Each structure stands twice: as C-alpha cells, then as structure tokens.
Amino acid sequence: xxxxxxxxxxxxxxxxxGRALDEFREVVVTKGVIKTAEGSAMxxxxxxxxxxxxxxxxxxxxxxxxxEGNLVVDAEFVPFANPEFEAGPPSEHSIALARVVDRGIxxxxxxxxxxxxxxxxxxVWSVHIDVHTINDDGNLQDxxxxxxxxxxxxxxxxxxxxxxxxxxxEATAVVSSGKSLPLQDTPVEVTVHKxxxxxxVDPDVEEIEASDARVTIASTENGDLCAMQKGGNGSFTxxxxxxxxxxxxxxxxxxRERLE
Amino acid sequence: MGKAGAPEKLIMHGKRLDxxxxxxxxxxxxxxxxxxxxxxxxxxxxxxxxxxxxxQGPGPMHPKGLQEPTRxxxxxxxxxxxxxxxxxxxxxxxxxxxxISMVIGEALSNVIxxxxxxxxALDIFMEILQANASTRCAALNAASMALAEAGIPMKxxxxxxxxxxxxxxxxxxxxxAEDNFGDVDMAVATVGGGDxxxxxxxxxxxxxxxxxxxxxxxxxxxxxxxxxxxxxxxKHYNSEEVSL
Numbered sequence: 001x002x003x004x005x006x007x008x009x010x011x012x013x014x015x016x017x018g019r020a021l022d023e024f025r026e027v028v029v030t031k032g033v034i035k036t037a038e039g040s041a042m043x044x045x046x047x048x049x050x051x052x053x054x055x056x057x058x059x060x061x062x063x064x065x066x067x068e069g070n071l072v073v074d075a076e077f078v079p080f081a082n083p084e085f086e087a088g089p090p091s092e093h094s095i096a097l098a099r100v101v102d103r104g105i106x107x108x109x110x111x112x113x114x115x116x117x118x119x120x121x122x123x124v125w126s127v128h129i130d131v132h133t134i135n136d137d138g139n140l141q142d143x144x145x146x147x148x149x150x151x152x153x154x155x156x157x158x159x160x161x162x163x164x165x166x167x168x169x170e171a172t173a174v175v176s177s178g179k180s181l182p183l184q185d186t187p188v189e190v191t192v193h194k195x196x197x198x199x200x201v202d203p204d205v206e207e208i209e210a211s212d213a214r215v216t217i218a219s220t221e222n223g224d225l226c227a228m229q230k231g232g233n234g235s236f237t238x239x240x241x242x243x244x245x246x247x248x249x250x251x252x253x254x255x256r257e258r259l260e
Numbered sequence: 261m262g263k264a265g266a267p268e269k270l271i272m273h274g275k276r277l278d279x280x281x282x283x284x285x286x287x288x289x290x291x292x293x294x295x296x297x298x299x300x301x302x303x304x305x306x307x308x309x310x311x312x313x314x315x316q317g318p319g320p321m322h323p324k325g326l327q328e329p330t331r332x333x334x335x336x337x338x339x340x341x342x343x344x345x346x347x348x349x350x351x352x353x354x355x356x357x358x359x360i361s362m363v364i365g366e367a368l369s370n371v372i373x374x375x376x377x378x379x380x381a382l383d384i385f386m387e388i389l390q391a392n393a394s395t396r397c398a399a400l401n402a403a404s405m406a407l408a409e410a411g412i413p414m415k416x417x418x419x420x421x422x423x424x425x426x427x428x429x430x431x432x433x434x435x436x437a438e439d440n441f442g443d444v445d446m447a448v449a450t451v452g453g454g455d456x457x458x459x460x461x462x463x464x465x466x467x468x469x470x471x472x473x474x475x476x477x478x479x480x481x482x483x484x485x486x487x488x489x490x491x492x493x494x495k496h497y498n499s500e501e502v503s504l
Contacts, residue, residue, distance in 0.1 A: 092362040095355050107463050215460060225471055228446070228462035233369045235456035238475045245468055 006210035010195040015207070021200035022247055029146060029258045031154040036173050039155025039181070043147040045202060047137035052129055052147035054155045056174075058118055058167055059126035069116025070126040073102035075133070075144060082136035082205075100229045101131065101145045104187045104218030108226035111152065112182035118160055125157065127181070138204040141216050141231075142255070145189035150259055155181045186259060187226055188252040191216040192244035194236060199244055201251055215241065217248035221256070225249075266441040270426040277437055278307075283477060285421075285433045285484065290401070290492035292409040298385075300410025302492075304402035306421075307435055310390040311398035315410040318380035332377035336365035336384045338399055344391040360396045361386075367400060367420075367449050367459040373413040382412070393439035394422040397447055400459065405489050409496070416452035419485035420459060423448070423474045425466060430473050432481050444470075448478045453486030455479060 009015055019025070025046030034040035037053035059070055075098035077085040085091075090098075105111065116125035129151060131144040156176040159168040168175040192199050193211040203211060213234025218227040225245055230236065236244065270277060280286070286307030295301035298314030305311065321327045338361040342349045364386070372382075384406070386399040397420035404418040424434035426442035434445055444464030450457055457475075466474070 090355075092358050096359045096362055099355065099359050103463050108465050220465065224465050224467055225462070226465045228460060230363070230457065230460035231366065233366055235370055235451065235458045236460070237455045237457070238472070238479055241457060241460070241475055242468070242472050245471055249468065 003210040006207055007195050010198050010200055010207070010210070013198065015200075017204075021198060022251065024202040024251065024254070025204075027146070027255060027258050029150050031150050037151075038158060038174065038176070039151040039153075041147045041150030041154055043143045043150065045139055045143045046204060047135055048139055048143050049134040050131055050140065050143045050147050051134060052131045052144070052151040054151045055128045055130070056155070056158055056167075057126050057128070058123050058160060058165075061117075061121065061124040065113070066121040067117055067124075068113035069111070069124045071102065071106055071111060071113065072126065072128045073098045073105070073131070073148065074129070075101070075131040077133050077136075081133040085133075085136070096229075096231070097141055097144055098131065100141060100189070100216055100227065101129070101148050103227040103229075104145055104189050105148065105152070107218070108185045108187050108220045108224075110149065110183060110185045110187050112184050115182040118162075127152075127155070136205065138208050139191060139202045141191045142189055142202065145187075145218070146255055146258070149186055149188065152181055152183060153186075153259060157181065185220050186256055187218045187220055188255045189216050189218045189227075190248035190251045190255070191231075192247050194234065194240065197240075199240065199247060201247065215244050217245055219249045219252040223249050223253075267437055270438055270442060271429050276431065278435065280433075282429055283432045283481075285481070286435055288485065288488050290405065290488050292405050292492055292496045298406070298410075300406040300408065300412070302402040302405035302409060304398045304405065304489075306392075306394050306398055306433055308390055308392035309388070309394050309398050309435075311386060311388055311395065311402045313384060313386045313399060313402040313406045315382070315384050315403075315406045315412070317382045318377035318412075319383075321379060321381040327379045330378050331374035332380045332382045334365050334369055334372065334374060334382050334384070336361045336368065336386070336403070338364055338386045338388075338396065340388045340391060340395065344388050360399075363459055363461065364396065364400050364403065367418055368403060368407070370456070370458045371404070371415045371418055371451055372407065373415075376413050393435045393445075394433065394447070397421050397449070400449055401485060401489060405492060408493055417486060417489050418449050418451055418458060419453055419482040419489060420447065420449035421478060421481045421485055422446060423478045423481070425464065425470065425474070430470065430477060432477055444474075446474055446478070448475075448482065450479060450482040453483035
C-alpha cells in the first residue's frame with residue numbers, strides 16, 4: 001500500500017487494520033525465555049518481535065560513580081528481521097534505539113545501582129542489556145524498551161565467590177544467587193508518530209514509511225516523564241508535544257500492566 | 261544520587277552559580293565565513309561552549325551505490341575534540357557522537373531543499389573545540405548558519421538551545437554544574453524561531469506541567485537565538501566590500 005493511502009487513512013482517523021489511532025496491536029510479554037541469560041524477555045507487538053537478554057558481570061566501577069553498578073544497553077538489528085538491515089557494525093539507528101532505551105531506565109533510577117556494589121570503589125555489578133530484533137514490523141523502540149524492563153524484572157544476580165574473586169559459573173550458565181535486581185521504578189517508552197495534525201501510536205512498517213515525525217517518551221509509574229527523544233524528519237508544535245506526552249503516559253500505563 | 265563534587269545548591273536567591281537569572285542565556289557569539297577553504301562555515305558559542313562548523317559539497321557521492329537519485333545525501337559529522345573536556349576524550353566516532361550526528365541531520369533535513377542536488381553528498385563537519393554543555397545546540401546553530409553562507413537553499417535557519425531543571429526550578433541554557441548535577445536536561449531546536457520543534461532530547465524526570473513550561477521557555481529562547489544568527493549573517497554581508 002502506498003504512503004499516500006496510509007496518510008489518507010490516518011488523516012481520516014482510521015488504519016488499515018481497523019485500530020484506533022491511539023490503539024496498540026496485541027502486546028505479549030514473556031519473561032525468562034533464555035536459559036543462559038541472567039534475565040530475559042521476549043516482547044511481541046503484533047508481528048514485531050524482540051528479545052532482550054541480560055548478562056551480569058563483576059567489573060570495575062566508572063570513575064565518576066565509584067559506588068554504583070554499571071548499566072550498558074546495546075541493540076542489534078539482526079539482518080533477518082528486516083530486508084533494510086545490513087550486517088556489520090551497529091548502524092546509527094540501532095545505536096540511537098539502544099541509547100534511548102538506556103536513558104529511559106537510567107534517568108528515573110529504575111535500577112538502584114548503589115545496591116550493586118560488591119567491593120566499594122573496586123568491584124560492582126555491571127548489568128549488560130542486549131536487545132535483538134527478531135522481526136521488525138514497526139515500533140521496535142517501544143518493543144525494545146518493554147523487553148528491557150521485563151528482562152530486568154526477570155533478572156537474578158549471579159553468585160559471586162569473594163575469595164576466588166569471580167562469578168560462580170557452571171558449564172552452561174552462571175550460578176544464581178537467587179536475588180532479584182533492586183528495582184525502584186518501571187519506566188515504559190511510547191513512541192508517538194504524526195501525520196498531518198494527527199498523532200498515533202504503534203505503527204507497522206507501512207505506517208512508519210508514511211509518518212512525518214515521531215517522538216519517543218518514557219514515563220514512570222507515577223506518570224512523570226523521564227526521557228524523551230524526537231526522531232525522524234518533521235516537526236512538532238508545543239501543543240502537539242504536550243498531547244503526545246499525555247498519550248505516552250496513558251499508553252505507558254497500559255503497557256506496564258502487560259509486565260505483571 | 262548525590263554525585264561526588266556536587267555543590268550544595270545550584271540556585272541561590274533566584275540566581276545561578278554563574279550569577280545568571282533563571283531565564284538568562286550565557287553570552288552568545290556567532291560569526292560566519294570563518295573557514296575560507298570550506299564552502300560555508302560558522303562558529304557559535306554559548307559562554308564557554310564553542311562550536312565551529314564547515315560545509316563541504318554538494319560533491320560526488322561515493323560509493324555510488326549510496327547515491328540518492330532524487331536528492332543529496334546529507335551527512336552530518338559531529339565530533340568533540342579530545343581537548344574539549346576536562347578529561348581527554350577519545351578522538352573520533354563514539355556512540356554519543358553517532359547519535360548526535362543523526363539527530364542534527366534529521367533536524368536540518370526539515371529546512372534544506374535536498375532535492376536541489378540529486379545524486380550528490382553534502383557534508384557538514386561540526387567540531388566542538390571547547391565544551392561546557394549544550395554542545396549539540398551550538399553545533400546545530402553554527403551548522404545552519406554555515407549552510408546559509410554556503411548558499412544551500414533553505415527554508416529558514418534552525419535555532420537550538422537547552423533548557424533544564426535544577427533545585428526544582430526551570431532554567432534556560434544549562435551550563436557547568438547544572439549539566440552535571442541538575443535534574444533535567446532538554447535540548448531542542450525550532451525552525452525560524454517559530455513553533456516547529458525539529459529536535460527534542462530530554463533526560464531526567466519531570467511532570468507534564470513542567471514539560472509544558474520548559475517547551476514555552478525553549479520556544480521563546482529559540483527565537484532569541486534565531487535573531488542572533490540572523491544578525492551575524494547580516495553583519496557579515498554588510499561589512500563585505502563590494503568589488504566591481
């Protein structure tokens with residue numbers, strides 16, 4: 001279907017699959033899908049599918065946060081997920097996606113990183129979240145963010161042997177301490193797209209092609225905004241941005257329910 | 261989170277650490293025509309943040325496979341000089357610079373008539389020589405001025421600045437300790453000092469009402485930046501001697 005047709009539908013307040021402009025496709029969150037990961041989750045939004053896996057390791061803290069654990073987020077746009085993706089080093093799009101997921105989690109202190117210290121100023125837990133795209137039918141950002149927070153909820157801290165100074169590992173996986181990560185919030189990202197003067201959420205790939213502009217907005221459990229990033233070409237007015245934030249807070253609440 | 265080295269207060273009696281008012285800019289400097297060998301160039305600074313930008317092209321696009329048949333390929337290159345920060349930075353590309361280059365390119369593509377130069381590449385090289393917050397904003401301001409000097413057809417200039425929140429107060433043009441220890445940092449850009457936001461990146465926790473306040477402050481501030489940019493362009497051309 002052509003861009004023009006997609007635009008016409010959105011401007012008329014409808015969509016090819018009959019959804020309302022502020023309606024997500026079916027969202028399914030499945031935690032604990034990877035045995036070798038300390039935490040993992042698969043999220044599907046319609047046909048879009050991503051998997052987030054968390055590996056934890058003992059690492060030296062960053063110099064500016066000597067008494068806090070580390071958080072690293074990476075995203076891999078696996079080429080099988082979309083014919084547009086290319087093999088090779090991370091594209092600017094996958095870097096931006098990962099950095100926006102990172103900020104949603106980091107800025108509201110979703111992880112109490114001060115509780116991830118093993119030896120003060122020397123050794124802390126490093127939480128490495130890798131998001132892999134399995135199928136891209138649009139809205140990877142929201143799927144990736146939801147998968148990341150779901151994987152954090154699923155994550156168990158490995159056992160650490162203080163005398164041997166290493167993480168306790170078995171042949172195929174690390175040994176769990178049984179302790180969950182210290183989480184203090186559940187940030188959820190919602191990307192609001194715009195065509196003409198209409199705002200809508202959760203586009204599929206064809207709607208993304210037709211979209212004029214987008215803004216990703218992360219919100220916290222109590223409805224505050226904790227990270228934001230405009231993406232793509234096009235622009236928003238002040239009123240549109242405020243409206244987009246309202247939509248993101250409301251839809252964020254719905255997505256958060258899927259995590260329970 | 262109480263980071264090491266944080267001052268006790270960032271705002272005292274309505275004044276900031278550098279004695280600015282809440283809605284006051286640092287001194288802004290803008291100039292064009294600063295790199296003779298580039299097609300267009302400009303500098304822009306917010307206080308101690310200095311950006312210099314040069315435009316090259318439109319020129320041949322290599323590899324040809326990446327040519328776009330109907331428009332020029334806009335390539336933005338934002339870099340922070342290793343000496344621009346208190347601790348030496350690693351030169352070259354980083355994940356941060358890749359992301360910033362991308363969002364700057366997306367912002368600029370709103371105003372450049374890219375279809376004027378099919379199959380070519382248009383490169384914008386942005387260097388931060390000295391950094392004290394709002395570096396992407398300074399780079400974007402200089403980039404749109406450099407494009408104007410290069411004679412690249414554009415709808416208007418893009419004007420950018422940061423707003424933030426520290427000690428519960430909303431601030432214009434975040435700098436220094438406000439950037440390191442403040443609660444919120446939001447970089448924005450608008451077209452021609454108007455109501456079209458083409459760049460928006462926010463980190464930190466704010467309420468919806470605060471967001472509205474910040475957007476309004478940012479919009480008015482961008483109009484001031486826009487005026488500064490235009491003045492620099494006018495000044496350059498008015499002072500050039502006309503040779504017959």
